Amino acid sequence: MSLSKKNIILKGVAASPGIAIGKVFLLEDDEYCLIHKEIPKNARAAELKRLDEAIEKTRAELKTTYQKINSVLGENYAKIADVHIMILDDPVMKKDVVKMVDDGVNAEYAVFKVLDKIIRSFDAIEDDYFRERKQDIQDVTKKILGNLLGKEKKPLSKIDKESIVVSHNLTPADTVAIRENFVKAFATDIGGKTSHTAIVAQSLEIPAVVGLRSISANALSGSVIIVDGNQGIVILNPTEETIANYKRELDIQSAKSKELAKLKDMPAETVDKHTVQLLANIDNADEVKSVINNGASGIGLYRSEFMFFNRSAMPSEEEHYQSYMKVSKMMMPYGVIVRSIDLGGDKLTNLGFLSMEREQNPFMGLRAIRLCLKYPEIFIDQLRGILRASSEGKIRLMYPMISGVEELREANKILEKVKKNLRSENIKFDENIEVGAMIEVPSAAIIADVLAKELDFISIGTNDLIQYTLAVDRVNENVTHLYDPSHPAILRLIKRIIDAGHEAGIDVGMCGEMAGDPYYTMLLLGMGLDEFSVSPAQIPKIKKIIRSVSYEESKMAAEQILKCEDKESISKIMKRLKFKERY
Ligand code: PEP
Numbered sequence: 001m002s003l004s005k006k007n008i009i010l011k012g013v014a015a016s017p018g019i020a021i022g023k024v025f026l027l028e029d030d031e032y033c034l035i036h037k038e039i040p041k042n043a044r045a046a047e048l049k050r051l052d053e054a055i056e057k058t059r060a061e062l063k064t065t066y067q068k069i070n071s072v073l074g075e076n077y078a079k080i081a082d083v084h085i086m087i088l089d090d091p092v093m094k095k096d097v098v099k100m101v102d103d104g105v106n107a108e109y110a111v112f113k114v115l116d117k118i119i120r121s122f123d124a125i126e127d128d129y130f131r132e133r134k135q136d137i138q139d140v141t142k143k144i145l146g147n148l149l150g151k152e153k154k155p156l157s158k159i160d161k162e163s164i165v166v167s168h169n170l171t172p173a174d175t176v177a178i179r180e181n182f183v184k185a186f187a188t189d190i191g192g193k194t195s196h197t198a199i200v201a202q203s204l205e206i207p208a209v210v211g212l213r214s215i216s217a218n219a220l221s222g223s224v225i226i227v228d229g230n231q232g233i234v235i236l237n238p239t240e241e242t243i244a245n246y247k248r249e250l251d252i253q254s255a256k257s258k259e260l261a262k263l264k265d266m267p268a269e270t271v272d273k274h275t276v277q278l279l280a281n282i283d284n285a286d287e288v289k290s291v292i293n294n295g296a297s298g299i300g301l302y303r304s305e306f307m308f309f310n311r312s313a314m315p316s317e318e319e320h321y322q323s324y325m326k327v328s329k330m331m332m333p334y335g336v337i338v339r340s341i342d343l344g345g346d347k348l349t350n351l352g353f354l355s356m357e358r359e360q361n362p363f364m365g366l367r368a369i370r371l372c373l374k375y376p377e378i379f380i381d382q383l384r385g386i387l388r389a390s391s392e393g394k395i396r397l398m399y400p401m402i403s404g405v406e407e408l409r410e411a412n413k414i415l416e417k418v419k420k421n422l423r424s425e426n427i428k429f430d431e432n433i434e435v436g437a438m439i440e441v442p443s444a445a446i447i448a449d450v451l452a453k454e455l456d457f458i459s460i461g462t463n464d465l466i467q468y469t470l471a472v473d474r475v476n477e478n479v480t481h482l483y484d485p486s487h488p489a490i491l492r493l494i495k496r497i498i499d500a501g502h503e504a505g506i507d508v509g510m511c512g513e514m515a516g517d518p519y520y521t522m523l524l525l526g527m528g529l530d531e532f533s534v535s536p537a538q539i540p541k542i543k544k545i546i547r548s549v550s551y552e553e554s555k556m557a558a559e560q561i562l563k564c565e566d567k568e569s570i571s572k573i574m575k576r577l578k579f580k581e582r583y
């Protein structure tokens with residue numbers, strides 16, 4: 001492809017709406033990797049000191065972990081931290097690492113090499129005991145490396161003038177760095193519509209197109225580019241005429257937004273007076289202003305895991321507390337649903353021991369509630385922060401990725417113990433804090449009736465529910481065409497979850513992207529959804545549709561659609577009902 005050609009149009013996946021015209025900032029792939037560095041003789045003493053400090057810091061952290069788990073779950077659970085301290089103090093391991101550093105190898109590489117050798121020696125042994133020890137050594141390695149490597153680099157923070165970022169990929173952690181600078185849009189080779197990178201673009205209210213396959217190989221730094229997040233296209237080297245057309249389109253859009261802004265203080269109520277809650281999804285306290293400006297009546301999903309990105313230490317209990325306090329105070333008199341951390345999948349952090357492992361199937365791996373149950377010390381800090389904040393703010397707690405009732409009970413058991421400790425410390429919290437779960441795994445959807453009996457509310461996570469039900473990776477552009485919210489299996493599951501919630505007398509919300517897609521608003525209304533939680537920028541559009549339709553008509557439409565056996569019949573009914581013309 002030659003850039004002397006004009007109007008090179010690349011088609012990708014529309015990830016975040018809007019149009020941006022600007023200059024390319026080409027972000028080279030610069031994922032962190034451990035490198036072997038030669039340490040000169042005169043710097044080796046300092047390198048050994050750095051190693052010692054990292055080990056000491058890790059030991060102190062492990063002791064705190066021990067105390068934390070011991071006080072909530074008892075000594076049996078806390079033993080794991082003791083085992084980790086024993087590994088850390090192993091004289092042979094320390095001697096080998098020190099020797100490598102003495103010979104001129106950088107500390108992180110030496111730690112990695114020595115521990116990796118031990119881990120590999122366990123590979124050949126088929127035994128549960130050794131498998132567990134292997135995992136322990138891996139955990140300790142990650143902890144020491146986390147302390148040695150310190151703060152993650154933020155390549156995007158280098159941007160100091162208005163730009164459009166073009167990259168092979170952007171992780172959610174990368175996109176968080178965008179918040180602090182001048183990025184007007186981004187375009188990537190890979191990614192799907194409901195990848196977290198796309199979701200962050202929506203929350204930043206900047207256009208994004210992902211899954212363009214070869215944009216990073218074709219765009220030149222500094223050249224002009226148009227990102228059309230509405231149609232999912234990117235235009236390289238646009239002609240003057242194309243630029244002028246897009247500028248006109250931008251004017252039209254801004255006039256439309258002004259019109260929609262007038263709905264800000266109006267309720268989300270149908271013409272026949274059926275009211276639903278229209279809430280917002282956020283991943284950062286800074287977004288609350290936009291939530292309020294767009295007229296949401298609460299936060300239906302606070303993706304708390306974003307607090308774990310681009311930093312050198314785990315968020316403390318106090319930080320959790322402060323952040324939930326800040327959001328809930330700003331949102332008063334409305335409520336906030338804080339979701340306990342959902343790290344894993346495409347949301348990996350480079351944070352200490354949570355950073356290093358790349359699983360084969362991360363979306364089906366140690367993610368969300370599974371991670372919290374495996375590392376209760378992280379969960380406990382967050383639960384204490386949430387509970388403390390609940391004494392003043394209107395806070396509800398929600399668990400992600402619950403797949404069965406046992407998991408829910410285990411999480412609740414920890415929650416009860418944390419509550420007990422707070423009581424004994426005379427720390428106030430909302431004794432009646434509501435606890436809900438996301439229904440986003442097919443097994444949970446199938447037993448929604450069972451789960452609903454033990455929950456105060458339910459929120460449907462369609463981003464994951466679609467991915468797991470249809471076996472379509474949500475971040476993979478090659479299968480985007482199969483990622484279909486209107487698949488009859490998905491619609492039936494959603495209806496089943498809503499009915500199960502209502503049967504148990506609890507509200508059912510939806511915080512997946514489907515809730516913010518105007519195409520589905522009437523259908524979801526008709527299925528009986530109580531709460532729509534969407535990205536702040538989508539609130540006015542969804543409100544406009546809700547206010548322009550009748551609940552009775554929506555119910556009838558939903559009933560007809562649920563009887564359909566294939567996508568074609570569904571889309572025929574959607575067309576007949578003019579779903580599209582309503583927004
Ligand atoms: C979902 O899965 O629909 C959801 C809202 O959670 P997340 O996108 O953070 O996985």
Ligand code: MG
Pocket residue numbers: 400440461463464
């Ligand atoms: Mg999810």
